[in-house]
Amino acid sequence: MGIAASVLSQTYPPKSKFHTDHVPDLTGKVIMVTGGSAGIGKDTARVLLARNAKVYIASYNADKAAAAIAELKRDTGKEAVFLKLDLADLPSVKAAAAEFIEKEPALHVLYNNAGMFVPPIDQLTVQGYDAQFGVHVLGHFYLTQLLLPALLAGAKASADGKARIVNTSSSASITASGINYGTLKDTSARKKLGKQGLYAQSKLGNIMLSNELARRYGEQGIVSTAVNPGNIKSDIQRHLPPVQKWFLTTLLLYDPPYGPLTQLWAGTAPEAAALNGKYLIPWARVGTPGKSGRDPKLSQELWTWLEEQVAAYA
Template sequence: MTWSTADIPDLTGRRALVTGATSGLGYETAKELLRHGAEVLIAARNPQKTADAARKLTAETGKEPVSIELDLADLSSVQRAATQVSESYDHIDVLVNNAGVMATPYRQTIDGFELQIGTNHLGHFALTGRLMPLLSNGRVVTVSSFMHKSASTVQEYDLRLPEGSYSKWPQYSRSKLANLLFMFELGRRVPNVLSVGAHPGYASTHLQAAGPELAGAKLTAKLWSGFNLFAQSAAAGAQPSLYAATRDDLHQGTYVGPSFFEFRGSPKVVHATRAAQDPERAQQLWDWSVEATGVDPALSVPR
């Protein structure tokens, strides 16, 4: 029996925060959560795009989300966003760590980390840690990618990878491996918060073209847009995240992806690589991430 968004239960009284919700997977995730009764906070970097997305979501669902300004590539912005949420709310039921960048030209975050791992992993690591006091008996959904399968390890060196050692696709894969190492380790260290993961398969979003656009490669960006003709829709790609965010029968470390060779189709429980499930690698990455961000999610464990 296949799962669809029609199987999402009534979420009235539940509160969710979705990062990167101005378009693509994040937008579709926020939309379905709103449609099923949840109060939804949408967090993204560009205030104008966030406001536009909020208006569109309101028109489509009849429920107005709350907009939060959040730049995951700036740890001070992460702190400000978490403070804003903490001052306004006493709990978060679901945190969907969805936002990300992919295969960008070499850039550094405000804090000097390589952009992809700084945004995709470190920003979400810090956000989760700062929101941890609100997540009592809640869940954290970490959105990864099947591209994690092409990475075998993450080194401390990768966090501040210099330009001369940078290769955009291998670094993207390492950032997605880091997502899963964090997901599994969070479940081990904070057992009363459900830590699960998801990946969209191959979904049609702007993410694939964003990297070439940053590099000024207009033709490559157009080619990626053409490839999206073979992809499933963003709404379909968001289903694994929604499954992970709303099913009541999941256990720590559940990882959800599309059913057809993890490429497309209805969501099902899938398997992360052995490297992603390695507790020693996960412990190392956790320690490096604490040192890099100044935040330890396990030190603010909700009671």
């Protein structure tokens, strides 16, 4: 399937065979959703709470998280737990992971969901990385590495011997030919690649990270998938010019209830426990990533680069 056909299939998917009422009872499961205070993350957390999971909403904005937790409690009768996490600051990631592990012996599902879309091109993380790549890939890599002991404990404690990591990607990943490492700290290189290019390579990075997690930890009970949740109306489009935002909202974007479907399938459906290393597309289907997302050498190169970036914070 070519790039155009693949994007078309993901942009206009067939009717979903999976629905939120298919999510099983999650009593006893501990689940973390990064970026769970808004958009797809909040909608994912809503269903998880309704199915009796203990849900940690990991967010950098305490006030926004408090408002989301209150809303979700009104909707479900269940109260999520706030975890302070700034994925754009590696020491914050380390502190968040330490706080979580102090509270919970096991983590059953990690949703690496938090993200942004085409922010100002000079926006950087605290450590000076491109904001989109820093949050989507580097921050989530570090968080996942630090939470691996809890995830492995979650796998051992689960009836099926599995814990799941769901990495939110995008169909935009197909348009990226690889990771241009020169753009991750060099402003002139970022300007040349452009906001959309930076976004696409970060979403490719999510797939590569997911693939390498699957390769390294699959035999230990970790099920790592990358997910395109679909083109969903949310606050993530706030940085777009008004005309482009109107065009997308009118012609290409789906209503928010569609957003959590594929993520929930990946993280909770019994059959999805067999999908380690897969790329999942709307709505709750197995898809095929672009060429770079299928290259194990590129995934291993990214993993090495990521390890080098966080080494100073170990």
